[in-house]
Amino acid sequence: MSGGDRPGTGHRTDGGVASEIDRIAELAKRRGFFIQTASVYGGVGGFYTYGPQGTPLKDSITDSWRDLFVTRQGNMEVDAPTVMPEAVFDASGHLDTFDDMILECPGCDGSHRADHLVEDNTDIDEAESLPPAEVGEIIADNDIVCPTCGVALAGEPVEEFNLMFETNIGPGTASPGYLRPETAQGIFVDFPQLAEYARNQLPFGVAQVGRAYRNEISPRKALVRVREFSQAELEQFIDPETDEPPLDRVADVTLPLYAARQQEADDGGVKSLTVQEAVDSGVIESDWIAFYLGLARDWYESIGVDMDRFRYRQHLPGELSHYAADCWDAETEIGGDWVEVTGFAYRGSYDLDKHADHSGESFSVFKQYDEPVTVERPTVDPDMSELGPAFGGVAADIADALAERAGRDPDAFAGETVTVVVDDERYDVPVEHTGFAVEEVTESGEHVTPHVVEPSFGLGRLVYTVLVHAYREDQVDGDDRQYLSVPPAVAPTTVGVFPLMDRDGLDEYAREVAGQLRSAGLSVTYDEAGAIGRRYRRQDEVGTPFCVTIDYDTLEADTVTVRERDSTDQRRVPTAELAETLGLLRDGDLLFDEL
RNA sequence: GCGCCGGUGGUCUAGUGGUAGGACAUGAGCUUCCCAAGCUCAUAGCCCGGGUUCAAUUCCCGGCCGGCGCACCA
Numbered sequence: 001m002s003g004g005d006r007p008g009t010g011h012r013t014d015g016g017v018a019s020e021i022d023r024i025a026e027l028a029k030r031r032g033f034f035i036q037t038a039s040v041y042g043g044v045g046g047f048y049t050y051g052p053q054g055t056p057l058k059d060s061i062t063d064s065w066r067d068l069f070v071t072r073q074g075n076m077e078v079d080a081p082t083v084m085p086e087a088v089f090d091a092s093g094h095l096d097t098f099d100d101m102i103l104e105c106p107g108c109d110g111s112h113r114a115d116h117l118v119e120d121n122t123d124i125d126e127a128e129s130l131p132p133a134e135v136g137e138i139i140a141d142n143d144i145v146c147p148t149c150g151v152a153l154a155g156e157p158v159e160e161f162n163l164m165f166e167t168n169i170g171p172g173t174a175s176p177g178y179l180r181p182e183t184a185q186g187i188f189v190d191f192p193q194l195a196e197y198a199r200n201q202l203p204f205g206v207a208q209v210g211r212a213y214r215n216e217i218s219p220r221k222a223l224v225r226v227r228e229f230s231q232a233e234l235e236q237f238i239d240p241e242t243d244e245p246p247l248d249r250v251a252d253v254t255l256p257l258y259a260a261r262q263q264e265a266d267d268g269g270v271k272s273l274t275v276q277e278a279v280d281s282g283v284i285e286s287d288w289i290a291f292y293l294g295l296a297r298d299w300y301e302s303i304g305v306d307m308d309r310f311r312y313r314q315h316l317p318g319e320l321s322h323y324a325a326d327c328w329d330a331e332t333e334i335g336g337d338w339v340e341v342t343g344f345a346y347r348g349s350y351d352l353d354k355h356a357d358h359s360g361e362s363f364s365v366f367k368q369y370d371e372p373v374t375v376e377r378p379t380v381d382p383d384m385s386e387l388g389p390a391f392g393g394v395a396a397d398i399a400d401a402l403a404e405r406a407g408r409d410p411d412a413f414a415g416e417t418v419t420v421v422v423d424d425e426r427y428d429v430p431v432e433h434t435g436f437a438v439e440e441v442t443e444s445g446e447h448v449t450p451h452v453v454e455p456s457f458g459l460g461r462l463v464y465t466v467l468v469h470a471y472r473e474d475q476v477d478g479d480d481r482q483y484l485s486v487p488p489a490v491a492p493t494t495v496g497v498f499p500l501m502d503r504d505g506l507d508e509y510a511r512e513v514a515g516q517l518r519s520a521g522l523s524v525t526y527d528e529a530g531a532i533g534r535r536y537r538r539q540d541e542v543g544t545p546f547c548v549t550i551d552y553d554t555l556e557a558d559t560v561t562v563r564e565r566d567s568t569d570q571r572r573v574p575t576a577e578l579a580e581t582l583g584l585l586r587d588g589d590l591l592f593d594e595l
Numbered sequence: 596g597c598g599c600c601g602g603u604g605g606u607c608u609a610g611u612g613g614u615a616g617g618a619c620a621u622g623a624g625c626u627u628c629c630c631a632a633g634c635u636c637a638u639a640g641c642c643c644g645g646g647u648u649c650a651a652u653u654c655c656c657g658g659c660c661g662g663c664g665c666a667c668c669a
Contacts (some may be wrong), residue, residue: 533632570629
């Protein structure tokens, strides 16, 4: 029944979908997947605590991500602070671009982005960078009215709202700090050291799993939009000229692509292309983006995302962030809405350039050529003892201009004099005083500022997706059943162990088996309370894929029954082989039907 | 942030100007040889603050939280 009730594209608000979401929300609360934080004090919007089931589920997904995107790719992982000084976000652009100017309409109480109003009604393009007071004046001067109700907005205050949580580092307010709105900057600011650890060899990747914070105006929809969330990010640093991803490893993976041109055509349909086809046809421009879309697609499936409710959507040109050249979002369908669970952005050298500019440090790597190359380089060595007396105070500027001219236009030095312009004044300099020469220089490499390809995963949204996509209802022997069909590898608990009866030694035996399985590294729940069917259902609700029951035959023949969650089928397995068998089942190296 | 609606045990709910009833779940016991059976008992609740009132879970105001719509989502 997994794919049978799949909604189409677009939004649905009918009761079937909504009530399914309600039942999942009820299950999540009741069984401890996630709970509202500090509810005894009335709760606080946009903050959730992962409960006893949600935490291992989230951890499993995180571990699986780390295994694929860090360990198996040979990437590094770091763990940066969540608080960073102001300079970091000044450089990254978050201080400006995260700072919205809100203006409330006195007529309809609607709130609008003041900078957008200015951009829409004047020929000013970047009102975002103007001070709020000036934006307010522009609105008054241009008689801008509310786009909703038409009331004049002149004189209304423009309020600032920054999505970053602000704090102070140390006593007083002299050193403001911010909770990071994304984990990425923690990697970028330490790029010089990280490049050193990578022995300056491009390409290399740096991953980070951690919390990020955004003071959202309006948190919504459980884990979808929250104020504190977990990201798993990978910053892949590449030489854009030469580095190629190992595309052959994912060339045949089929991607459900919803490209910008399809969105603009508004046909609503995704197009399935293999990674290779998408690259060859130019639908995906960057091979690196294509590589990660391929790698991630199979990963999503492995953690339990329903691939019939999944797509890769390309950002529309107007939607792209200030830093991104191309961006694809992985989206999953939750309750009729498409939710971004991952952004795959080609960030170019934007971030490293910004931090280089603001810090004055070098954010490039020296890339050695295979063989040193000899180039002819025009140079100057001005004779300042001649230039000084001749040109006085501007002599130093003239020397700089000569050096610049030599690099750009060496032919200018062919005659008796060379003319340079400094501050709109022309100066004729005798070539013999410039020290002009063409030297043969051996270059062993060049400085390259890497480009960045960034897959950024929202772990909470993925946890929520897996819950929603795994949720099933069916009937067993005429009774309704709810269960979570999560893959065994990510299930919060791998196996439930029950004595058929809590007496006759069955309970002692079952406790012993549970202990053995725990010692073997399995995640085990022991339960002897209530009828056997009730215990199966308890485990079904939290997605436990296998249950082991110790019965009277166990005492005779030393075999137990293993019951599978989705099918409710049972097989007998020798107790001695139990731990190994369950380990294989969990890791997908053995199928239940093969027992 | 604005608008509409809502907030009763762990969960889902009934109801009320005189402080609350059910179902499920949970715990103990009995029963039970593989899928939420039955019986007994038990635990557990009116979001917060202010106002009106002899009396407020109930009515009014504000807050907090949630759902939906708008806006926002670098």
